[in-house]
Amino acid sequence: MKDNKNNNDVCEITVIHEDIVDKVKKLMPEEEKLYDLAELFKIFGDTTRIKILCALLKSEMCVCDIAATLGMNQSAVSHQLRILKQSKLVKHRKEGKVVYYSLADDHVIKIFDQGFSHIEE
Amino acid sequence: MKDNKNNNDVCEITVIHEDIVDKVKKLMPEEEKLYDLAELFKIFGDTTRIKILCALLKSEMCVCDIAATLGMNQSAVSHQLRILKQSKLVKHRKEGKVVYYSLADDHVIKIFDQGFSHIEE
DNA sequence: AATATATATGAACAAATATTCATATATTCA
DNA sequence: TGAATATATGAATATTTGTTCATATATATT
Numbered sequence: 241m242k243d244n245k246n247n248n249d250v251c252e253i254t255v256i257h258e259d260i261v262d263k264v265k266k267l268m269p270e271e272e273k274l275y276d277l278a279e280l281f282k283i284f285g286d287t288t289r290i291k292i293l294c295a296l297l298k299s300e301m302c303v304c305d306i307a308a309t310l311g312m313n314q315s316a317v318s319h320q321l322r323i324l325k326q327s328k329l330v331k332h333r334k335e336g337k338v339v340y341y342s343l344a345d346d347h348v349i350k351i352f353d354q355g356f357s358h359i360e361e
Numbered sequence: 362m363k364d365n366k367n368n369n370d371v372c373e374i375t376v377i378h379e380d381i382v383d384k385v386k387k388l389m390p391e392e393e394k395l396y397d398l399a400e401l402f403k404i405f406g407d408t409t410r411i412k413i414l415c416a417l418l419k420s421e422m423c424v425c426d427i428a429a430t431l432g433m434n435q436s437a438v439s440h441q442l443r444i445l446k447q448s449k450l451v452k453h454r455k456e457g458k459v460v461y462y463s464l465a466d467d468h469v470i471k472i473f474d475q476g477f478s479h480i481e482e
Numbered sequence: 483a484a485t486a487t488a489t490a491t492g493a494a495c496a497a498a499t500a501t502t503c504a505t506a507t508a509t510t511c512a
Numbered sequence: 513t514g515a516a517t518a519t520a521t522g523a524a525t526a527t528t529t530g531t532t533c534a535t536a537t538a539t540a541t542t
Binding site: 483485486487488489490491493494495496497499500501502503504505506507508510511512 | 514534537
């Protein structure tokens with residue numbers, strides 16, 4: 241049972257409907273695009289980041305106010321803000337030593353809405 | 362510097378704009394809802410699952426055809442399909458020993474579209 | 483210039499999670 | 513009934529990732 245190398249033509253995956261596999265393979269977006277898509281949704285896949293985005297949906301806020309709102313320490317929030325910044329979901333402006341964060345555009349709202357719409361049914 | 366416990370009234374988080382913090386706290390959706398939202402997006406935050414969903418977007422498929430399409434082994438695909446099933450993103454029907462999976466509804470398409478729309482700019 | 487404060491960040495640690503391997507289950511067919 | 517096949521699943525492993533802690537940086541204030 242351990243040496244199943246005898247039926248190893250190219251790979252050992254069984255295919256039942258070769259036509260469908262071929263068709264779908266052709267229709268699939270390029271690897272990189274799907275990777276980027278997963279990376280984007282990964283950002284939304286964390287409660288802390290969701291909360292931060294949700295807060296910014298209501299108001300522009302500085303780091304320590306976000307931390308206070310979520311009841312988390314400043315460092316954790318700052319780390320997550322960096323991730324949100326990198327994915328261009330939030331933008332920031334500096335006023336003295338205070339940094340204000342806000343949503344970069346309305347994509348966040350739209351993605352949120354689709355998400356909620358799936359949950360609530 | 363190490364013992365900053367002197368200013369420890371209730372918690373040690375600094376608040377600059379108390380009015381904003383109070384306002385946003387009131388406007389935030391309930392904890393559980395945000396948790397569910399993050400859980401949903403977590404599902405989309407994995408390349409394998411994104412690929413599976415993307416394939417199913419094109420056609421209903423059985424497990425081994427999905428595995429062949431993605432170039433992954435059957436077990437890995439099956440594990441991910443279980444997760445997708447649990448979150449009600451896919452449904453399945455059984456025909457003999459073959460199990461066919463398809464998208465549960467059109468939420469996947471809509472969420473994908475919003476995601477792509479953010480990536481492509 | 484020295485101190486206080488807001489934010490950022492590197493490293494360590496802990497927790498979550500995806501894949502693989504082995505195997506179980508269910509169904510078909512001889 | 514027994515063999516073959518499609519799928520499911522538990523356990524182990526490896527990787528990823530979030531938080532914490534300590535500390536660095538930048539700005540304001542005295």
